[in-house]
Amino acid sequence: MIAIRSSVAQLALLFLAAAGNGALFVIILRLRFVMEQHLKWLEQTYPAGHVSARGEQWYNRPFLVRSLFQFMLFLAAFLSLILLIATAWTHRGEVFGTMPQDPALTYYEEHAARLADGYETLSLETAHPALLKLIDEHFEGETLAILDVGAGTGRDASWFAAHGHRIVAVEPSEAMQTIGKHLHPSPDIEWRLDSLPELADTSASGETFDLIVLSAVWMHVKPDDRQQALETLVSLLKPGGRIYLTLRIGPSEPERGIYRVSEEALNTQLAELSLEAKKLDEQSDLLGRSNIHWVSIGICAATD
Missing domain, CATH: 3.40.50.150 (Vaccinia Virus protein VP39)
Structure with a gap:
């Protein structure tokens, strides 16, 4: 029973990690869109107050800075999903009841x-x-x-x-x-x-x-x-x-x-x-x- 609970807990945590990182990825994608639209509007309607901050080096260019954190979230969500699938497959018998539990084997x-x-x-x-x-x-x-x-x-x-x-x-x-x-x-x-x-x-x-x-x-x-x-x-x-x-x-x-x-x-x-x-x-x-x-x-x- 302890082994089953442990397996279920692992699956739950991995699912939470995958879902949470995936949700943050989508939220930041939406925020980026809203911010880009706002900056475009500001540049058109109030050029004097707009600061482009283009960045001259590869590491401070807008696209890289905006995308880096979002990419890390996507990667974390993807890896969590892979681990979730692997863990579910490894413990499929205990978690999904596809095989009877043998206390000796456990x-x-x-x-x-x-x-x-x-x-x-x-x-x-x-x-x-x-x-x-x-x-x-x-x-x-x-x-x-x-x-x-x-x-x-x-x-x-x-x-x-x-x-x-x-x-x-x-x-x-x-x-x-x-x-x-x-x-x-x-x-x-x-x-x-x-x-x-x-x-x-x-x-x-x-x-x-x-x-x-x-x-x-x-x-x-x-x-x-x-x-x-x-x-x-x-x-x-x-x-x-x-x-x-x-x-x-x-x-x-x-x-x-x-x-x-x-x-x-x-x-x-x-x-x-x-x-x-x-x-x-x-x-x-x-x-x-x-x-x-x-x-x-x-x-x-x-x-x-």
């Missing part, structure tokens, strides 16, 4: 820099030892096609790319993507603006992946969307592929779009899709939050 957009600092202090080896073990056990020596859903700053995607794998990094937050591209530029990382439960662009590409990674993502998927999200992930998985997923076990935080998750609920949903889950490890929160811990889950087809 939070990441507003706090991207601070969150990135925290993520980048941890290495993939520290955050996901179970993921590295899963790769060693099931894909030893292979070059993998990896889908990193909720890639954040690209920390993990960068590690995968550095080890020879091809990565599609899906991140719905434009702010986080911008930081990620700056911190971890790599030709082997393809960034996409996409999100669960549909992953519409990724699904439309027809690609499938050996490994799908969801690190600190599942708690942001609304409970009613989780079954569809799992179906989407399975459709993107190659035969024999694996899904690595972390569960945040802790209280919900609605303002951040964080919902409760549990191993039991996940196992029930996986069973409906003939999928198996294996608990890989359990860790305390690496950012020091005492009421939160993490469970790493490996997922595969029941026949694998």
